[in-house]
Each structure stands twice: as structure tokens, then as C-alpha cells.
Amino acid sequence: MPTKLTNKLFSLYVRLRYTDVPSNLRYFYRDTYNCKMAQIKFLLSDYVFKKKYKNIEFSGEFAPELQFALPFAYWHFKNGTLKSTHSSKFTKELYFFSTEHHEDYSVRSNEGNYNFEVPRILYSQDYDMKKWLPVPLKQHFQNDIYVYEKPILIIANRYNMEWDGPPISYYDIPTLQFIISTLKEKYTIIYNRPRPENITTDNSDTYDLNEFEWLETEYPEVILMENLYKLNAGKANNFNHLQLMVYANASRFISVHGGTATLASYFGGINLIMSKQGPEHHFNCYATLYPKFSGAKVLHAKTNAEVGELISKYF
Numbered sequence: 001m002p003t004k005l006t007n008k009l010f011s012l013y014v015r016l017r018y019t020d021v022p023s024n025l026r027y028f029y030r031d032t033y034n035c036k037m038a039q040i041k042f043l044l045s046d047y048v049f050k051k052k053y054k055n056i057e058f059s060g061e062f063a064p065e066l067q068f069a070l071p072f073a074y075w076h077f078k079n080g081t082l083k084s085t086h087s088s089k090f091t092k093e094l095y096f097f098s099t100e101h102h103e104d105y106s107v108r109s110n111e112g113n114y115n116f117e118v119p120r121i122l123y124s125q126d127y128d129m130k131k132w133l134p135v136p137l138k139q140h141f142q143n144d145i146y147v148y149e150k151p152i153l154i155i156a157n158r159y160n161m162e163w164d165g166p167p168i169s170y171y172d173i174p175t176l177q178f179i180i181s182t183l184k185e186k187y188t189i190i191y192n193r194p195r196p197e198n199i200t201t202d203n204s205d206t207y208d209l210n211e212f213e214w215l216e217t218e219y220p221e222v223i224l225m226e227n228l229y230k231l232n233a234g235k236a237n238n239f240n241h242l243q244l245m246v247y248a249n250a251s252r253f254i255s256v257h258g259g260t261a262t263l264a265s266y267f268g269g270i271n272l273i274m275s276k277q278g279p280e281h282h283f284n285c286y287a288t289l290y291p292k293f294s295g296a297k298v299l300h301a302k303t304n305a306e307v308g309e310l311i312s313k314y315f
Helices: 004-017 023-049 062-079 137-141 173-183 212-218 225-231 239-247 259-267 304-314
Strands: 054-057 082-088 101-105 152-156 188-192 252-256 270-274 297-301
Touching: 004 023, 054 062, 062 082, 062 259, 137 239, 137 259, 152 173, 152 239, 152 259, 173 188, 173 212, 173 304, 188 225, 188 239, 225 239, 239 259, 252 259, 259 270, 270 304, 297 304
Parallel strands: 054 082, 082 101, 152 188, 152 252, 252 270, 270 297
Antiparallel strands: none
């Protein structure tokens, strides 16, 4: 962990170098330098001795795990230095390459995001990460089970507390109606908004959008991910495993910022992300980080109107 002295030194450096950065974002800049400094002590272990020594532990939120912890673990696997991985429930399939994976946490925590043993945490001004490799989830989980006559389009929605307040970025029912009515003839649409009991949650409350019953009544041709899980034709071990199997067979995604958008960016094709606000905007994450996961074309919509424009142009 960083010391008070290193925090003060890096904070001063950031204040002097990045004079135009808002004060509430400076600590992300500082933490980037803390992450870089933490890796120095592993120089010989990672590049000279190269024995299996690395135990990677992450208890934070789903998005930073996919963005930083998982690719860090995969780098160590490919480097021959990965010993074990430790994460939350329902993550064994994500770490399919780890021969010793432990699901130690039943709840994800914000405190767990600040793991300075990974190359980056949360947001950064520098995504040129040396110990980071995209995990080939699409290649590993592609299958002959979730295949349809028309190509799959995943609508990956969420309706959660954001920054201790009400939901901000999500697809409401009028927007869903526009998306589905516009694209249903071209795609097999699969709608996914995981219920809390099916995933490992963090400290954000999940609310009811009342869209599931509406979808089944108004658009019975839309496939609900939760119904695929009830049938479980692919013998998935858990809901996360099912998501990986279905997403691996898709190349078009309409998602919402956070873990929902990060996961969708792992499977190539096109991912349209609704994000109305957040540090991702300042750090330009959708152009600099998200395409790294699979080479996907990542589109960013800040408003419902922009969602419609991008759908018309790219879908």
C-alpha cells in the first residue's frame, strides 16, 4: 500500500503537472503513480526468475476486476508466474486459465477497488500497461448451443444506485421500445439485466424497472437471459458462466457503463455504451481502454438521442 509520504509526493507532482485537472479527479492520477511504483519490487520475479509465485487477490467491483485484475492475472499466466487467483463468487469461469482459483468473497466492496498490486486501479491518465493482456473469453466460450437464425444482439441493461443516488445511465422502457422495434427484424435480441440473486453484488442497490413483464407481453420474440438460465441448455455452472457462453456467440452489444459495458467489450464486434456521466468521460476510457479488451468498436452515447443516432448508423 502507498505510504503517506508517497501519497503526498505524488499528489504534489500531479498538482504541479496537471494544473487543469479538477480536484476531485486528481487522486486517480496520483494512484496511477502508486501502481507504477508498486510494480518495481517485482522486477526480478517477473522478468528474471520467472517462477510461479504470484497470488492475485481482488475483492472490488466487477468493472475494475474485468478492466485490470483479470488481464493482470492472464499476463502472469502467460508469463509463467501465476500461482493462484482469489476473487468473488461466480468468477471461476472468468479465471478459466488459473489452475488454483478461490472464490473467497460473497460481496464486492469499494475498498477492494484500491488494490495497488495491479497495474492500474479504477481510472487513469495512462493505459499503457506493461503487465496486462486481454483474456480471450470469446474464443474460450464460443459454442454451438446459443446459435440462432439471425445474428445475436445483446441489450445489457442495468438499473442501480449510482454514486449513492438514483439511477442515471440506463435504458428506460421508451428507449427499449425504440431499440427493439428498430432492430428486431435484423437480429435475435437477447435482453440481459441480472437480478441480484444471480450475481455477486457490491454496495449499490438494485431497483425494479418493471420491464421484464412488459417485454414478455409486448415483445415475446425477445429472449430474456434469465429464461435462458432457467432452461440452462448449456449446463452453465452459474449465471456469469451463462453470460460468457451467450456473449461469446454475439458480436453486437448495446450496454450501460460499468461492469455491464466492460463485459460486453470483451467479445469483439460493436459495443454501444450508454454513459451519461462519470470519470470515464474525463479519462476517455471508451476510446483508450475499452477497445483493448478484444479490439471491439466501442461507441459512446451520452444521451438517449445519441443512442438512436448511433443505432441508425452502426446497427
